[in-house]
Amino acid sequence: MRRALRAEWTKWRTVPSTALAPWLAVALTLAASAVVAATAEPGTTVCPTAETCDTVRLTLSGVQLGQVPVVVAAALTVTGEYGTGLIGPTLTAVPRRLRVLTTKAVTVTAVALAAGLLSVAGCLIIARALLPGSGLPVPPADATTWRAALATVLYLALITLVSLGIGALLRNIAAAVTTVLGLLFLLPILARLLPNGHLLEKYAPTTAGLALQTTKNLEAQLISPSTGLTVLTAYAAAATTLGALRFHTHDP
Amino acid sequence: MMDGFPDVMRAEWTKFRSVPVYLGTLLGAAGLMVLFAVLISSGSPGTYDQAPYVDRFRFTHRPLTGDGSIVARVAGQRADHPWAMAGVMIKESATAGAPYAVLAVTRGHGIRLQARFTTDIAGSDHKAPHWLKLTRAGTVITGYTSTDGSVWRPVGTVTMTGLPSTVEMGLFATSPGAERAVPMRPVLMRTRPGTAVFDNVSVTAPGPPWRTDDIGGAGSPEPPPPLGIEPTAVTVTTPAGDIIGQADDGSRVIAAVAGSIAGLLPLLALGSAFVTAEYEHGLIRTTFAARPGRVQVLAAKAVVLAATVFTTTLVAGLAAFLITQPLLRLQGFRPPTYPDPSLADPTVLRVLVGTAAFLTLGAVLALGVGAILRHTAAAVTTTIVLAMAPVLVTPMAGGPWPQRLGPLAGLSIQQIKETDDAFLLPWAGRTWTGFTLLCAYAAFAFAGGCVLMRRRDP
Numbered sequence: 001m002r003r004a005l006r007a008e009w010t011k012w013r014t015v016p017s018t019a020l021a022p023w024l025a026v027a028l029t030l031a032a033s034a035v036v037a038a039t040a041e042p043g044t045t046v047c048p049t050a051e052t053c054d055t056v057r058l059t060l061s062g063v064q065l066g067q068v069p070v071v072v073a074a075a076l077t078v079t080g081e082y083g084t085g086l087i088g089p090t091l092t093a094v095p096r097r098l099r100v101l102t103t104k105a106v107t108v109t110a111v112a113l114a115a116g117l118l119s120v121a122g123c124l125i126i127a128r129a130l131l132p133g134s135g136l137p138v139p140p141a142d143a144t145t146w147r148a149a150l151a152t153v154l155y156l157a158l159i160t161l162v163s164l165g166i167g168a169l170l171r172n173i174a175a176a177v178t179t180v181l182g183l184l185f186l187l188p189i190l191a192r193l194l195p196n197g198h199l200l201e202k203y204a205p206t207t208a209g210l211a212l213q214t215t216k217n218l219e220a221q222l223i224s225p226s227t228g229l230t231v232l233t234a235y236a237a238a239a240t241t242l243g244a245l246r247f248h249t250h251d252p
Numbered sequence: 253m254m255d256g257f258p259d260v261m262r263a264e265w266t267k268f269r270s271v272p273v274y275l276g277t278l279l280g281a282a283g284l285m286v287l288f289a290v291l292i293s294s295g296s297p298g299t300y301d302q303a304p305y306v307d308r309f310r311f312t313h314r315p316l317t318g319d320g321s322i323v324a325r326v327a328g329q330r331a332d333h334p335w336a337m338a339g340v341m342i343k344e345s346a347t348a349g350a351p352y353a354v355l356a357v358t359r360g361h362g363i364r365l366q367a368r369f370t371t372d373i374a375g376s377d378h379k380a381p382h383w384l385k386l387t388r389a390g391t392v393i394t395g396y397t398s399t400d401g402s403v404w405r406p407v408g409t410v411t412m413t414g415l416p417s418t419v420e421m422g423l424f425a426t427s428p429g430a431e432r433a434v435p436m437r438p439v440l441m442r443t444r445p446g447t448a449v450f451d452n453v454s455v456t457a458p459g460p461p462w463r464t465d466d467i468g469g470a471g472s473p474e475p476p477p478p479l480g481i482e483p484t485a486v487t488v489t490t491p492a493g494d495i496i497g498q499a500d501d502g503s504r505v506i507a508a509v510a511g512s513i514a515g516l517l518p519l520l521a522l523g524s525a526f527v528t529a530e531y532e533h534g535l536i537r538t539t540f541a542a543r544p545g546r547v548q549v550l551a552a553k554a555v556v557l558a559a560t561v562f563t564t565t566l567v568a569g570l571a572a573f574l575i576t577q578p579l580l581r582l583q584g585f586r587p588p589t590y591p592d593p594s595l596a597d598p599t600v601l602r603v604l605v606g607t608a609a610f611l612t613l614g615a616v617l618a619l620g621v622g623a624i625l626r627h628t629a630a631a632v633t634t635t636i637v638l639a640m641a642p643v644l645v646t647p648m649a650g651g652p653w654p655q656r657l658g659p660l661a662g663l664s665i666q667q668i669k670e671t672d673d674a675f676l677l678p679w680a681g682r683t684w685t686g687f688t689l690l691c692a693y694a695a696f697a698f699a700g701g702c703v704l705m706r707r708r709d710p
Binding site for chain 2 (some may be wrong): 193
């Protein structure tokens with residue numbers, strides 16, 4: 001298992017597209033959060049008044065953009081091997097297929113957690129620096145803030161597993177990326193167009209998962225943080241299970 | 253350049269039709285378009301389930317018997333929606349749905365004289381502060397505006413047959429929300445309470461005291477401020493409310509294309525992969541060995557891609573249009589309010605053909621990005637993020653600009669009767685502006701791809 005893990009880690013860090021992904025994720029998260037924090041002002045939809053403004057959620061919102069490189073890299077770790085034919089040698093070296101997929105899952109989760117921690121820490125520093133300039137209070141260093149921050153890291157790890165599962169299921173990078181990004185970005189938009197779409201919007205992975213970032217106006221949210229976490233975990237479990245089934249039962 | 257362009261095109265067409273994933277993606281995109289059109293058409297015009305109008309606002313009023321007039325200066329208006337009104341009103345009674353005539357300033361559509369949910373007469377382009385006067389002479393109501401309170405210009409007259417001798421006359425404010433949204437196009441504006449500050453209020457004859465009522469249940473947590481016996485300065489705040497009649501908003505046509513965005517994502521991936529896959533499989537070397545004219549190869553790819561995507565999505569759009577018509581009628585979108593649309597109508601044709609062109613341009617844009625980046629994951633991700641990010645931040649940005657400037661500005665081709673930007677419907681009133689912008693994006697990406705392909709080794 002340890003050797004298989006080391007092999008996966010070597011692949012991850014020596015392929016430029018996956019090696020760059022976590023750094024790109026941190027950079028994009030911080031850039032997006034900085035723009036949001038600098039342009040936020042009381043009296044907008046996201047921020048009705050300075051008191052009711054969920055500054056924690058506002059500061060962490062950059063992860064919506066920052067998640068993209070990590071989820072794409074997660075899908076690439078599986079589909080990339082099918083594209084180049086590397087999957088043959090990989091399965092020759094480690095014939096137990098579930099072990100291969102598990103080591104991939106461990107690797108991408110670890111990377112996502114690391115990128116998430118760095119991003120979240122950066123976001124909180126940005127909040128401290130930029131929010132007062134926008135006339136908004138700095139988020140307090142209390143348990144709620146820490147919960148939202150750690151939940152964001154957890155969100156990143158779970159959404160990465162969703163992407164890995166979809167990659168293993170579809171085995172085609174273009175299809176996997178389109179499906180994952182569609183799930184993340186298009187589903188909430190389409191839900192808004194449909195009659196009774198709030199039911200669908202509620203259970204979209206981004207809406208459900210990022211409910212965990214909420215620290216204020218909990219009753220105004222579509223879905224509660226705990227239900228949101230359950231829904232996102234269900235997505236991750238379903239995607240990885242389906243991916244593992246296909247990986248286990250179908251030849252490369 | 254040694255081979256004829258038709259040969260290059262034939263080669264690209266063979267590649268396209270012999271890869272099952274490409275054909276599957278194309279058909280999948282068409283299927284998604286039709287599926288979402290059907291799903292979207294399964295909802296009713298919810299706002300008008302109870303009555304064919306919305307009549308909800310706060311009204312500070314007093315009775316008027318016989319002829320007379322009301323004069324007020326709108327000193328200020330605080331509201332977000334371009335159709336938020338602040339002005340003077342004569343209404344048969346203080347109940348929702350009763351006949352009325354209003355003269356008001358709006359946030360974004362100038363001075364309006366409106367009556368009975370159907371009449372809408374545009375006045376000058378002034379905003380608050382502005383003077384307004386509404387007079388009643390028998391059944392004729394006339395509206396006047398003025399910049400100084402002494403020189404009055406008529407806006408128009410409305411005749412209200414059957415108006416009783418005693419009516420309610422007063423001041424009002426609205427703050428539209430979901431009522432102004434086309435059912436398939438959520439409103440883009442955030443909604444704040446609409447506040448109107450009036451001064452120099454005067455009515456012809458002294459009479460019974462003023463009172464404030466929330467018409468149609470426009471109640472707010474804060475009770476209305478107390479009024480003097482003969483107040484001259486009044487502030488009216490409506491938390492959320494509108495005065496509007498049910499009318500044809502283009503729903504019968506929009507429903508067929510509102511889901512086109514669902515088909516866009518697979519088509520973007522298809523456009524990118526059509527060129528990047530050749531790099532990843534090394535096929536590009538063979539392609540260039542056979543056809544050294546690299547720009548020719550990319551142009552041939554673009555033509556094959558554009559032709560197939562345009563044809564498929566046009567057929568899908570037509571199918572969606574035909575399938576949704578009976579569904580929409582069933583849901584209450586029927587004549588006389590919502591006339592049956594015809595394929596011979598230039599607007600309907602423009603929306604259907606324009607949507608196919610929008611999706612085609614998206615695919616060509618993706619092809620250009622693919623030629624620039626030469627990496628499937630990078631190209632697909634970049635194109636999708638470039639397309640979706642501006643739309644996603646638009647509702648939060650509190651302004652229409654992000655979606656106006658992104659590639660999805662091309663959705664402006666789907667406009668029918670919009671007077672203001674809506675979600676996924678930018679550039680209201682300027683149908684071709686956003687579409688031209690998307691053409692420019694696609695041309696820019698394609699040109700960039702050509703230049704780089706020619707300069708670099710595969």
